[in-house]
Amino acid sequence: MRIPPGLTAGDFGSAVTQFEQVVGREWVFTSDEDLNLYRDAYSPLFGEPEERVASGAVAPNSVEQVQQVVKIANTYKIPIYPISTGRNLGYGGAAPAYSGSVVLDLKRMNRILEVSERNASCLVEPGVSYFDLCKYIEDKNLKLWVDVPDPGWGSVIGNALDHGGGYTTALYRNHFDAHCGMEVVLANGEVIRTGMGALPGAGTWQQFKFGVGPWIDGIFSQSNFGIVTKMGFWLMPIPDAYLSGTVSVPRHSDLIRLVDILTYIENAGVSNGMPMIGMLGSGFPGLGGPRDKELGALLARPGGAPPEEIERLALQKGIPYWNCSLRFYGPAKAVAAQWEHTKEKFSAIPGATFQDGELLRLPLTPEQRQRVHKPEFGIPSLEMFSIGARSEINPNPTNGHMWFSPIIPRTGEAVFEAQRVLSQASRDLKLPFNISAIPTMYWLRAFVLIIAFPITRDIATNKRNRDAFNRLVQIAAEHGWGEYRTAPVFMDAVAGAYSYNSNALMRFHETIKDAVDPNGIISAGRYGIWPKHLRGNRA
Amino acid sequence: MASRREFLQFGIAASALPITGATGLSSDLLHSGEPARLPLYKVVFDERFADSVRFGVEMKRLGVPTHAIQGDITDFWLHDLDPRWKKAPVAIAGLTAHGPLFCLERLSWDHRMRVVFSAEHRSLGDGRIEHAISGPDIMLRHAAELVAGGPNWAAHIAAVVTHCPPGRSQISRTTIITPLATATDDEQEPLMSWVIAPVDAVRRNLT
Numbered sequence: 001m002r003i004p005p006g007l008t009a010g011d012f013g014s015a016v017t018q019f020e021q022v023v024g025r026e027w028v029f030t031s032d033e034d035l036n037l038y039r040d041a042y043s044p045l046f047g048e049p050e051e052r053v054a055s056g057a058v059a060p061n062s063v064e065q066v067q068q069v070v071k072i073a074n075t076y077k078i079p080i081y082p083i084s085t086g087r088n089l090g091y092g093g094a095a096p097a098y099s100g101s102v103v104l105d106l107k108r109m110n111r112i113l114e115v116s117e118r119n120a121s122c123l124v125e126p127g128v129s130y131f132d133l134c135k136y137i138e139d140k141n142l143k144l145w146v147d148v149p150d151p152g153w154g155s156v157i158g159n160a161l162d163h164g165g166g167y168t169t170a171l172y173r174n175h176f177d178a179h180c181g182m183e184v185v186l187a188n189g190e191v192i193r194t195g196m197g198a199l200p201g202a203g204t205w206q207q208f209k210f211g212v213g214p215w216i217d218g219i220f221s222q223s224n225f226g227i228v229t230k231m232g233f234w235l236m237p238i239p240d241a242y243l244s245g246t247v248s249v250p251r252h253s254d255l256i257r258l259v260d261i262l263t264y265i266e267n268a269g270v271s272n273g274m275p276m277i278g279m280l281g282s283g284f285p286g287l288g289g290p291r292d293k294e295l296g297a298l299l300a301r302p303g304g305a306p307p308e309e310i311e312r313l314a315l316q317k318g319i320p321y322w323n324c325s326l327r328f329y330g331p332a333k334a335v336a337a338q339w340e341h342t343k344e345k346f347s348a349i350p351g352a353t354f355q356d357g358e359l360l361r362l363p364l365t366p367e368q369r370q371r372v373h374k375p376e377f378g379i380p381s382l383e384m385f386s387i388g389a390r391s392e393i394n395p396n397p398t399n400g401h402m403w404f405s406p407i408i409p410r411t412g413e414a415v416f417e418a419q420r421v422l423s424q425a426s427r428d429l430k431l432p433f434n435i436s437a438i439p440t441m442y443w444l445r446a447f448v449l450i451i452a453f454p455i456t457r458d459i460a461t462n463k464r465n466r467d468a469f470n471r472l473v474q475i476a477a478e479h480g481w482g483e484y485r486t487a488p489v490f491m492d493a494v495a496g497a498y499s500y501n502s503n504a505l506m507r508f509h510e511t512i513k514d515a516v517d518p519n520g521i522i523s524a525g526r527y528g529i530w531p532k533h534l535r536g537n538r539a
Numbered sequence: 540m541a542s543r544r545e546f547l548q549f550g551i552a553a554s555a556l557p558i559t560g561a562t563g564l565s566s567d568l569l570h571s572g573e574p575a576r577l578p579l580y581k582v583v584f585d586e587r588f589a590d591s592v593r594f595g596v597e598m599k600r601l602g603v604p605t606h607a608i609q610g611d612i613t614d615f616w617l618h619d620l621d622p623r624w625k626k627a628p629v630a631i632a633g634l635t636a637h638g639p640l641f642c643l644e645r646l647s648w649d650h651r652m653r654v655v656f657s658a659e660h661r662s663l664g665d666g667r668i669e670h671a672i673s674g675p676d677i678m679l680r681h682a683a684e685l686v687a688g689g690p691n692w693a694a695h696i697a698a699v700v701t702h703c704p705p706g707r708s709q710i711s712r713t714t715i716i717t718p719l720a721t722a723t724d725d726e727q728e729p730l731m732s733w734v735i736a737p738v739d740a741v742r743r744n745l746t
Contacts, residue, residue, distance in 0.1 A: 037648050041641070087645070107649070131617065153646070385638035386610025 001028050002055040011414065019058045019064075027108070029057040038086065038103050040093035041456050042400035043491050044466050049397075052092075052099040052488055054081070058356055059116065061108040063196060068191040069104060070227070076453055080104045081523050082227045084126035084155030084362045088162055090403050090487065098486035098524035098534070109229065112511070114206075117142045119236045121180065121206035126157045137235075139302040145236040145378030147172035152380025156271040157231045160447070161221045163485050167375040169272040169329050172236045174443050182206040183230035187517035206232035212513045222485070223509070224523030225516050236513045241332040243341045244273070244345065246359030247346045248320035252307040255322050255347055256412030261345050263410055270338050270345075273327025273376070275441050280319050290346030292317055293495050307416075320353065328374065334361060400455035402490075404472055406481035407452075410447045415439055418449060418481065425475050429468040448484055461537045466490075473497060488525065489518070495528025510535070574677055577703040577736055578625065579607050583615065583633030583643075590693040590720055590730060594634035595637075597697035612622070612639045616646060624650045628737035632700045634693060640731045647735045656703055656734040657695065658682070662719060662727060668692065670715045674734075675708035682715060689716040698733045703734045 019028045045051040056081075060066050075346045079101040079274060086094025086105070096103060110135045115137060124133060130152040137144050147166035149159050160175035172178045181195045194217050195307065197205040200375070209215065220226050226264040247357030249258055258277075281292075281299040296315055297304045314321055326336035326342060336359070346352050364377055374381040408414045415437065422435040439447035453465050470493050477497035477538050485496040499507060500507055511528045513520070519529020552594050582605045584595030587686055595605050606615050620643075623629060628650040634637065656674035670692065672682050681699045688695040 041645075135617070223729075277692050380613075381611070382613045382616070382642050383611040385612075386608075386636070476671075 001034075002035065002100070002338070003482075004055040004076070004102060007076065007078060010351070011076050012078070015078055018072045019056075019069060022061050022072070023058055023065050025229055027059040027061075028487030030055075030058075034432075036081075038094040038096075038105075040089075040095035040487075042089050042093060042402065042487075043095060044453075044455060044462055044469075044477055044487060046455065047460055048462075050099075052095045052097060053060045055094055055100045056101045057103040057105050060106050062184060063109075063183070063191060066104070066106075066109075066227055066229055067191065068121070068508075070187060071189045073102070073189040074348065074519050077519050078102055078521060079377050079524050082126075083316070083328050084161075085129055085153070087129075087151075087154040088158060091162060092488045093472060093483060095488070095524055096523075097491060097526045098454040099356060101524065104227065106227075106229070106344060107341060110504060112136050112228065115140070115142060115144070115235070115275055116206070119207060120237050121148070121232060122146075122235055123181075123206055123230060124156055125230060125233045128156050128286050129153055130156055130159075143238045145238055146380075147175065147178065147236060148235075148375050148378060148380040149175070150272045150375045151382045151384050152375065153382060155517050156233065157228055160231065161228060163222060167373070168236055168526045170266065170274075171272070172234065173274055176218075176221055177201075178234045179231055180207065180209050180234055181230075181232035182220060184220055184226040184228050186226045187519070187522050192226075193230075206234075210498065219512065222527045224513060224526040227522065230520060238330040238362055238378075238506070239331075240337050241330065241362060242273075242377070243328045243332075243335040245326055245328075246355040246357065247324045247326070247343075248353045249322050249346075249349050250315060250320050250351040252311045252321050253412075254351075255415060257347070258322055258324055259410065259412040259415070261348070262326075265326070265342055266441075270341055271326045272320075272329055273511075275327065276325045277327075277439055277441075279326060279438055280321055280323075281435065292304055292319060295311055302357050307485055325357075330476055332361065335359070337444055347479075380418065400450040402471055402487050403467065404449075404453060405483050405485060406449050406476045407484050408429065408447050408449060408481050410439075410445060414446065417479070421475060421479055422451075422472070425472055431468055449481075491525065492528045541571075559688045560743050573700075575705055576701060577630050577734070579632050579701065579703075579734075580629035580701070581615075581619070581631050582697075583612070583631065583639065584634055585610060585633075585635045585639065588634075588636070588726075588727060588730060591634045593691065593693035593720070593731070594697045597612050597694035598701075601697065601701055603701060603727075607608050607638060608635070610638065612642055616643065618731055621646070623673065624652075628652050630703070630715040630734060630736040632703070632732070632734040634660075634696060634700075634730055634732045635704065636728060637665050637731055640733050643735060646735075651738055653738050654733055655736045656700065656707070656732075658732045658741075659729050660692070660696075660732065663716070666719055667723050669721050670696075670717065671712070672708060673712045676692060678702050678714050679706055679711050682713065685715050685717050690719065690720045692717045693720065700732060703736065705736075 003009050015263050016030060017212040019447050022237055035054050035057060036443055038057055043051055060069055079098050081096035081101040082104040083094050084106050094103060106126035108127055109125040110132060111125045112128055112133060113123040115122045130146060130148040132148050133156055145168065149164050149166045149363060158208050160179050164175050166173040166175060183191060183193045183197065185191055194204060195211040196202040196212055244288055282296055298310055303388045311321055328338045337372055369379065408418050419437045422437050426435045434471050435451055437449050442448060442451050455468055456462055469490060473493045496504060506528060513529050514532055520533055524531050524534055556656050561632045576712055582598045582603050584605060585591040586609050587609050589643050597606060598605050605615040608615060650733050656678055671686060672679060683693045685692050
């Protein structure tokens, strides 16, 4: 039997017996065969002695059982690591941040407690996946969409708590923002409800987020201050229609005005869908421009090619430097008018051209469902796992990835600066791939760069990539760019970059941690927050 | 040195997983003297790959129900497999790229199922293909016939997969090299043949 750090075999054995009394013998896992299921398939430490692994797993099926497990963990000072479905691939999966923790597997708590079509909201438990919720809604023929991530097999609660995003409208695709009300089991076993959930008899738990007084929901995301056992979400009424369109601009410097106009268009509510920006040759479906061998060779040059050289060749060939696709959800007449208005605004850029997308009436027909990017229509999918197949745009499929995903200002100038800095870094670090630093817009108001580092079969390569990743975190921080989310192995480095006023924010987090979880049992090390007894021994 | 793919095969590395399903066997098989075979609910093949299609064709010929995909297993899992597994876990097999196996294996874990046979079929870039096989001894004995099969290895793997035994099995590994089916297959990413089966559940499934 594996033993959690700091425990004796005798104490852990006693705790396991008590866990079994609470959840039943069949729901306590201590064998290697079972515990290997909790390994992170995308771990950058996979197969190395430092890989974060579980010492045990307990799977309760009710809030009351969670409370009792937490009390036992407190008695024996057992580190526990709550997971919902454990499918947060690229950000840790089911593996604990602190190796040797006991995974608190909430997958059995998979009840959809309420879906209100009138209020367009739901209340779910942590084990409910996007597939589960969408199927429930479809089976009941409710006129609602769930904004889903890609892939969609993860937990609705888990994804929101880790600040995941989706692909529909701005109101819903920030999954944490779209939540309304929580139930949390604290480290002492007490249960709290946030917002209107704290008011006995209120029928507004999923309608008004704040209740009165401090709004504390945020401290339970990307943290270790409690175990979320219920969460409400706002759902999207199925719109009448969907329209997309693409704007193309010819010159490298056009990105600055492109972004400014796009920002206006979104902030003014003219376009409510998720825009995407693509650079020529970037490989984005529909946004990378036509394939051209000469241009492709230039872009593939180790360390990248100067923008002016790329632009010169692209202008000769009549290939636009930037493409931006926009999406509109709403009444058919309204989305058509919004796209026309959008085109008028972008016409201010000399040489801008436009491509009208297909107007789709909703709900989609079965044939349409097969050919669209499903998450844009609230349809969960595992399709992205098929892109590992070797193809022109993916000639060397890898064994997983870790995401380097800094937030940068939402301006064209910031994109250029990020491209310059990260391209230089990729040369200095001798990365075997060029960092293209194309911004994505899961959220309004800021860009996030999503850069995939491959996980390979080779430990030495993985180590080099980890070192490069950590160096990129530092380089980004030196320029004011911080990651929005990361895998456990990088959490200390990423959280450490948010260091204003001698790490005042982290010290505040630690103050909260010490107050609400004095034994430090919940998710030690998650997002750099360590309990007091481990603070001098950070991984 | 472990890799993600080795991780995916951990169920095999556990060396002696109990596999259930014998109750679904026909009495003919149980009493004919031939070793019992695990009944396969469905076999998955990927229309994007010629070898996988050959595998599917052979499975059909052998009378095993097949399901064609083009990389994405969502519909198969959501509308067919998941409802079936919620009633009771049943064995499936396939010859696919790594992605579909990755998904199906993880989804099967919730029903106390494991990968009990797998083989990676990787082009060596010289007109030959390497088959790195892990599975019950009886399947490896059948796999030895791959050599005689020459370039039509996918059809032979289909036959191998149908010989997966129910019950606890000793797991072994072997590597076999055969000619590629066609020269263009040199460019193809490695394919995986696999069997996912219920293990003898001490515990109930997780759903």
